[in-house]
Amino acid sequence: MRFVAIALVSALALNGCIKETAHYASDKMVRDVAYVHDGPPRISLYTMVNNESGAGAHSALVINASQRVIFDPAGTIKHDVFIEQDDVLYGATPSVLEFYTRAHARKTHHVVI
Numbered sequence: 001m002r003f004v005a006i007a008l009v010s011a012l013a014l015n016g017c018i019k020e021t022a023h024y025a026s027d028k029m030v031r032d033v034a035y036v037h038d039g040p041p042r043i044s045l046y047t048m049v050n051n052e053s054g055a056g057a058h059s060a061l062v063i064n065a066s067q068r069v070i071f072d073p074a075g076t077i078k079h080d081v082f083i084e085q086d087d088v089l090y091g092a093t094p095s096v097l098e099f100y101t102r103a104h105a106r107k108t109h110h111v112v113i
Helices: 002-015 027-033 094-104
Strands: 042-050 056-064 068-071 083-085 088-090 109-112
Touching (some): 027 083, 027 088, 068 094, 094 109
Antiparallel strands (some): 042 056, 056 068, 068 088, 083 088
16 A cells, blocks of 8 residues: 555656646647658658767657658757657658758757668
């Protein structure tokens, strides 16, 4: 019983850490921006590499299946072109994907696909 009480208190405490952002899209927004790429099903790993150390700094998956999305669990990129829900960026059109890549490629980092 004590274990259950501790687990419940821990779960409630962690729930307080969850912050819903203004960029969290509704299900309707996600449906409205769905983009279906005509290429074959594919998963591509995008790694942002530090130019100085050569270390991988951040990775994301571009998934081309029933629609093309970007799974970006550690991402902090925010812009009106990104429709985000649960670490997934929807509506990954060619121009959105190019913007995403360019936003990560800068003086300190380059993108390896």
